[in-house]
Amino acid sequence: MRYRWLLVVLVAVLAVVVLGLVLHRPLLRAAGRALIVEDPRRPADAIVVVAGYTPTREEVAASLFREGLAPRILVSRQLVPPRVKRLLEMGIRRLDFQGESVTALEQFGVPREAIVTLDQPVEITETELPVVAAAARARGWHRLILVTSAQHTRRVKVIWSRLAKPGLEAWVVAVNDECSLSPAWWRLRRCSEAVLHEYLGLSALYLHTSRLMR
Numbered sequence: 001m002r003y004r005w006l007l008v009v010l011v012a013v014l015a016v017v018v019l020g021l022v023l024h025r026p027l028l029r030a031a032g033r034a035l036i037v038e039d040p041r042r043p044a045d046a047i048v049v050v051a052g053y054t055p056t057r058e059e060v061a062a063s064l065f066r067e068g069l070a071p072r073i074l075v076s077r078q079l080v081p082p083r084v085k086r087l088l089e090m091g092i093r094r095l096d097f098q099g100e101s102v103t104a105l106e107q108f109g110v111p112r113e114a115i116v117t118l119d120q121p122v123e124i125t126e127t128e129l130p131v132v133a134a135a136a137r138a139r140g141w142h143r144l145i146l147v148t149s150a151q152h153t154r155r156v157k158v159i160w161s162r163l164a165k166p167g168l169e170a171w172v173v174a175v176n177d178e179c180s181l182s183p184a185w186w187r188l189r190r191c192s193e194a195v196l197h198e199y200l201g202l203s204a205l206y207l208h209t210s211r212l213m214r
Contacts, residue, residue, distance in 0.1 A: 025184070028184075028185075028186050029183070031195065031199075032151070032179075032180070032185050032186075032195055034154070035150075035151045035152075035153070035154045035155075035195065035198050035199075036150045036151060036153055036154065036174055036180060037153045037154050037157050037172060037174075038150075038153060038172060038173060038174045039171030039172050039173070040171070041064070041069060041145070041171075041173060042069070042143070042171065043068075043069050043070065043143070044069060044070045044143040044144055044145045044171075045070060045071075045072075045136070045139075045141035045142060045143050045144065046070050046071075046072045046073065046074050046116065046136065046141055046144055046145070047061045047064050047065060047069065047070045047072070047073045047074070047144075047145045047147060048061075048073075048074045048076075048132055048144050048145065048146050048147065048170075049061045049073060049074070049075050049076075049101055049105070049147055050076075050125065050128065050129075050146055050147060050148035050152070050156060051075075051076045051078040051097065051101075051122065051125075051128055052078070052148075052149070052152075053149050053175070054097070054100050054101050054104050055100075055101075055104035055107075055108075056149070056175050056177060057147050057148060057149065057175050058101055058104040058105050058108060059104070059108055059175075060147050060173065060175045061073050061105065061110075061147045062105055062108030062109055062110050063108075064145060064147070064173065065110050065114065066109060069145060070145060071114065072114050072115070072116055073105060073110055073114060073115050073116070074115075074116045074117075074118065074132065074135065074136075074144075075098055075101045075102055075105070075115060075116070075117050075118070076098070076118050076122050076128050076131065076132065077097075077098045077117065077118050077119055077120060077121050077122065078096075078097040078098060078101075078121070078122060078123075078128075079121040079122060079123040080096050080097060080121075084096065084097075098117060102115055102117060116135075116139075118131060118132070118135055125152070125155065125156060125159060125201075126159055126205070129146075129156070129159050129160055129163060130163050132144070133160075133163055133164075133165075133168060136168055137167075137168060141168070142167055142168055142169065143168075143169050143170070144168070144169070144170040144171075145170070145171060145172075145173055146160065146170050146171070146172045146173065147173045147175060148172065148173075148174070148175065149174070149175050149177060149179075149180075149194075150174040150175060150176050150177065150179070150180035151179055151180060151194050151195060151198050152198060153172045153174045154198065154202065155198055155201050155202055155205065156172055157172055158202065158205055159205065160172075178191065179191035179194055179195070
């Protein structure tokens with residue numbers, strides 16, 4: 001009887017392993033796709049470059065601007081860590097993150113007068129979007145386009161849904177890259193780290209621990 005139970009357990013473990021080997025690819029693909037959401041593209045008062053991944057987000061934002069979907073682009077002031085501050089002070093690095101974003105937009109054909117920059121430093125997306133929303137209301141804007149990396153869109157959508165109030169709408173535009181376009185993103189280290197980061201971020205949102213994980 002004892003050996004029979006041992007055999008049952010071994011068969012069950014083997015079945016789980018085989019099932020995992022057979023299904024891991026579609027399950028991982030589904031996990032990657034679940035992070036990506038995108039709203040229909042509609043005219044807005046401003047396009048927001050969600051901080052990070054310069055110049056890929058700026059390139060898409062500039063394309064939307066040239067299409068005439070909004071007359072201006074808003075750029076947050078991303079918090080500069082001590083390491084980058086030191087490089088700036090030493091003259092090794094010429095621009096901070098916001099300066100690089102603005103310069104990239106200009107390189108993509110956006111006039112400087114069409115770029116709105118914010119002064120309040122923000123560290124994470126959960127602190128950035130409330131600042132963006134407050135700036136939009138102060139300027140009388142009612143519709144925004146939020147441009148961010150494809151795998152970041154789900155978290156942006158969740159954060160915005162929590163702070164949205166009547167009179168200010170926002171829809172998300174995804175920036176596709178090798179991670180969102182790859183049929184096997186888990187084989188690329190950067191993409192695996194990005195997916196894990198997003199799921200950790202979503203978990204922190206639902207557990208209300210975002211500000212503890214920076």
